[in-house]
Amino acid sequence: xxxxxxMFVLLALPAALVAQQKQNPLKYAAKPTVAAITPADxxxxxxxxxxxxxxxxxxxxxxxxxxxxxxxxxxxxxxxKPGGDNGTFFQRIPLMMRGLAQDTKFTVDGRDFVPxxxxxxxxxxxxxxxxRDLQGATAIYGGVFGDTAMIKPDLAAGKVVVFTVxxxxxxxxxxxxxxxxxxxxxxxASLDSMPADxxxxxxxxxxxxxxxxxxxxxxxxxxxxxxxxxxxxxxxLSGMAPGTTGRTVTGxxxxxxxxxxxxxxxIAILPGSDPKLAGxxxxxxxxxxxxxxxxxPVDHDSLYAFNxxxxxxxxxxxxxxxxxxxxxKVMAKLDSLRKLHTPRKDSIFNGADDDGSGSMGxxxxxxxxATAKDKPKxxxxxxxxxxxxEGLWGSEYFTDNPTVPRDSITTEINIDMIGRGSAxxxxxxxxxxxxxxxxxxxxxxxxxxxxxxxxxxxxPPFKFDYQYDANGHPQQYYCRSDHxxxxxxxxxxxxxxxxxxxxxxxxxxxxxYIDFDQFARVSQLVFNxxxxxxxxxxxxxxxxxxxxxxxxxxx
Numbered sequence: 443x444x445x446x447x448x449m450f451v452l453l454a455l456p457a458a459l460v461a462q463q464k465q466n467p468l469k470y471a472a473k474p475t476v477a478a479i480t481p482a483d484x485x486x487x488x489x490x491x492x493x494x495x496x497x498x499x500x501x502x503x504x505x506x507x508x509x510x511x512x513x514x515x516x517x518x519x520x521x522x523k524p525g526g527d528n529g530t531f532f533q534r535i536p537l538m539m540r541g542l543a544q545d546t547k548f549t550v551d552g553r554d555f556v557p558x559x560x561x562x563x564x565x566x567x568x569x570x571x572x573x574r575d576l577q578g579a580t581a582i583y584g585g586v587f588g589d590t591a592m593i594k595p596d597l598a599a600g601k602v603v604v605f606t607v608x609x610x611x612x613x614x615x616x617x618x619x620x621x622x623x624x625x626x627x628x629x630x631a632s633l634d635s636m637p638a639d640x641x642x643x644x645x646x647x648x649x650x651x652x653x654x655x656x657x658x659x660x661x662x663x664x665x666x667x668x669x670x671x672x673x674x675x676x677x678x679l680s681g682m683a684p685g686t687t688g689r690t691v692t693g694x695x696x697x698x699x700x701x702x703x704x705x706x707x708x709i710a711i712l713p714g715s716d717p718k719l720a721g722x723x724x725x726x727x728x729x730x731x732x733x734x735x736x737x738x739p740v741d742h743d744s745l746y747a748f749n750x751x752x753x754x755x756x757x758x759x760x761x762x763x764x765x766x767x768x769x770x771k772v773m774a775k776l777d778s779l780r781k782l783h784t785p786r787k788d789s790i791f792n793g794a795d796d797d798g799s800g801s802m803g804x805x806x807x808x809x810x811x812a813t814a815k816d817k818p819k820x821x822x823x824x825x826x827x828x829x830x831x832e833g834l835w836g837s838e839y840f841t842d843n844p845t846v847p848r849d850s851i852t853t854e855i856n857i858d859m860i861g862r863g864s865a866x867x868x869x870x871x872x873x874x875x876x877x878x879x880x881x882x883x884x885x886x887x888x889x890x891x892x893x894x895x896x897x898x899x900x901x902p903p904f905k906f907d908y909q910y911d912a913n914g915h916p917q918q919y920y921c922r923s924d925h926x927x928x929x930x931x932x933x934x935x936x937x938x939x940x941x942x943x944x945x946x947x948x949x950x951x952x953x954x955y956i957d958f959d960q961f962a963r964v965s966q967l968v969f970n971x972x973x974x975x976x977x978x979x980x981x982x983x984x985x986x987x988x989x990x991x992x993x994x995x996x997x
Contacts, residue, residue, distance in 0.1 A: 466954040468783070477813035479806050479966045481958035487802035488861075488961075489953045492794035499793060500734030501829040502537055502649040502705045509730055509801075510708050513826055516805055517710040520812040525709035525823065525845050533707040535828055535839045539700045541647030548576070548693030550673045555666075558645050562633055563664040563695045564615055574661055575694040576602055579626040581674035585684035587613040587630065588916060593684050598625040602691045603661075604671050606679055610761020611635040615663050620918040623994045625661040627691070631671035631679060635761065639738055649702050651835045660994075662695050705731075707836045708826040709845055712811050714976070716819035723846055724976045725823040725854040725933075726807060726968060727837065727924055728800030729830030732793025733947060739787035742950060747776035749944040750866075756946030758917075788949040795943070795951050799861030801826055803965040810969050818976035823851065827924045830858070837924035841931055848931060852981050853888060855972055856925035856937045860964040861956040863940030874902040876964060877939045879911045879919050880926075885934035887983045888975070892936055895971045899963065907941070913997060921995035930995070932988035936971070938964060 472486040491512065497505040514531040517524075526533040542563060548555045555561055584603040585592040593603070603625045607613050611632035618628050633641070644665075672678055675688035708730065714720030751771045753759035764772060792798070808824045811817075823846065829835025841848065862868070863875040876896070882889030896904035910919045920926060925935035940960065945951040975982060989995070 466956065466958070468952075468954050470953070475806070475809060477810060479810050479962055479969060481962045483806055483809075484802055484958050484961050484965065485953070487805060488794060488798050488956065491802055492792040492798040492951075492953050494790050494792065496792070498734035498791040499730065499732045501731040501832055501835065502703060503734070505734075506705060506731050506828065510706050510826065510828070513708045513730065513801070513805060517708070517808065517824075520809055522710040522712055522808065522812055522824070525711040525825070526707065527845070531708050531710055533709055533840060533843075533845060534704045535707065535835055536652035537649045537702040537704050538652050539647040539702040540650040540697045541700075542645065543696035543698050546694070546696045548691065550581075550670070550691055551689050553673065555670050555673075558641075560633075560670045561629075561664050561666045562636075562641060562644050563662060564644060574626050576627050576662065576691050577694070579691050581629075581688035581691055583675055583679070583682050583684055583686040583688070584622070584628075587618070591684050595622055595624065597685060598622040600624070600626055601687075602627040602629060602674065604629045604631055604666075604674055604688075606630075606671075607632050607760060609763060611640075611665070612757070612760035614758070614917070616922050617916055617918045619660060619663060620921050620995060620997065621916070622661060627662045627664070629671060629674070630663075630665050631668050633665040633667045636665060639736070647698075647700070649832065650699075651829065651833075651839065664695075705828045705835075707828055707840055709840075710808060710824045711846070712808075712817065712822040712824070714819050714821040715817040719819045720821050721847075721850055722820045722981065723823040723851045724818070724820055724972050725825060725851050725928070726804055726857070726972055727825045727827055727854060728804045728857050729797045729828070729836065729924055730801050730826040731828050731831050732796060732798070733791045733831055735790045736949070737789070739789040740949060742786050742788035743776055743779040743783075744785075745788075745948065746945070746950045747772050747779060749948060749950065751775060754944045755942055756944050756948050758942060758946060791947065791949055792952050794953045794956055795859045795861045795940075796946060797830070797858045798953070799859060799956065799961055800857040803857055803860055803961065803968065806965050807969045807972070811973075818973055820852065820976040822972065822976065830924050834924055834927055837927035841927045848933075851928065851933050853885070853934045853936070853975055854925055854928040855968055856923055856935060857939070857964070857968055858923050858937070859939045859941065859946075861940065861958070861961040862943050863960055864957060867943035868941035870907060871941060872905070873960070874899070874904045874963075875907060875940060876904050876967075877907045877910055877941050879908075879937040879939070880929060881911075881936040882986075883911075883920070883935070884929060884932065884986045884988065885982050885984050886986070888934045888936055891974060892971060895967060895974060898970070899967065904963075904967065915997060918995075918997050920997040926995050930989050930991045930993070932984060932991075934982050934984060938968065940964065
């Protein structure tokens with residue numbers, strides 16, 4: 443899912459921990475795939491796609507190119523029709539490098555604060571120059587990030603909203619921006635706690651998509667020192683009540699821009715078998731990129747042990763510290779892992795579940811359609827989006843610049859992180875657990891079809907979880923993955939995920955921890971649903987209001 447930064451320092455753990463993990467091998471030799479959707483096929487695909495040699499598949503790098511070239515070769519082997527630019531399987535996304543300009547300045551009551559020292563903007567790669575100026579905006583304390591006592595959005599309009607974090611330094615930029623979109627700026631007072639390598643990374647120029655912004659202006663987002671936050675609010679943060687107003691802030695974020703190598707979506711088409719319906723498309727999508735690699739290796743098993751005890755949400759749990767009661771559990775878990783294999787240093791964010799699982803599940807679904815004797819009536823559109831982790835680049839670009847008529851796309855099924863979902867991974871998880879988002883937001887009929895197809899599975903049946911689809915949910919998942927770029931144009935969507943886990947955006951997100959049986963079942967559900975929609979005697983009914991395609995997503 444959409445990027446939340448995840449750099450962690452090497453944990454000096456005492457020895458010791460067992461993972462409630464699938465005992466898959468660390469490495470696996472690929473075998474030829476078959477027409478059916480099988481766990482063995484998915485192992486062959488995913489172990490290669492999420493291998494260390496892919497170096498985390500960061501968008502705009504040769505390593506991401508390596509991944510999409512593999513997908514393109516497979517599509518050619520399956521004799522699917524290219525759906526990209528100039529008769530190819532690829533649609534190039536134009537990128538630039540955007541960096542913070544040296545004359546950027548912020549002032550509070552006549553005192554200047556220095557970018558990179560007191561403040562560190564975080565919008566360069568996503569919104570850049572479209573972030574609002576803070577000329578004369580009043581600061582207000584928004585509360586502790588993630589707490590139910592955070593201020594209501596209407597109190598934030600036009601203000602610079604300062605947040606603290608319960609631990610560490612991380613806060614979810616996407617969730618805050620979506621919730622407080624009418625604010626002038628969003629400040630997380632945690633720069634003092636940010637690791638040095640993360641500060642360096644955020645201060646460097648970052649790739650950004652070229653083109654006119656969809657949202658004309660958004661709040662600037664930055665991290666600040668506690669001292670700067672207290673200067674803005676005019677009082678110590680300790681004990682401050684949410685809604686407390688402070689001083690006037692003046693400033694703007696300025697950027698420099700230089701050309702950068704582009705990156706690519708991958709698009710393939712299976713023409714429909716019914717001449718009257720073949721001009722309509724059922725789209726299935728996943729994102730092919732992940733977040734690259736770190737310069738500071740960590741001990742893999744130590745991090746795995748620590749996170750599975752202390753930080754079950756992975757990156758979403760930030761730098762949450764261990765309690766005294768946690769350490770015996772961590773030590774026991776690591777000790778069990780040490781009995782299985784020797785220590786190894788790890789610095790690569792393999793992205794096996796996020797979203798190697800979606801990408802390779804989609805490829806397996808494409809093979810099942812391509813090799814089936816009976817082809818669906820409507821055409822199938824298979825698309826691997828680039829840059830989801832950077833801000834939904836590929837899906838935004840494709841839906842703004844579609845290679846098939848936009849109004850011919852009848853629905854879009856998005857799969858992102860479909861390889862886990864056990865009770866150890868996700869609260870309420872277990873066999874058949876699957877999170878659904880957006881399936882009834884535009885089309886009641888689509889939501890009903892997903893339920894119907896899910897009930898056809900037994901041993902175990904699918905258990906659909908809608909909690910993250912709730913309006914106002916703080917995680918804002920409906921707005922944070924590629925399906926929304928279709929939904930904003932009124933195309934019905936269904937987003938499927940087995941959910942987050944302790945390895946989310948960690949170097950420990952590797953194929954060895956994937957539940958390949960569950961992975962295959964979800965992929966089969968995607969195939970079945972897409973086939974049903976493609977063979978309907980009518981187009982999916984859109985019975986809910988369509989959003990403004992140029993507006994801000996609201997969940």
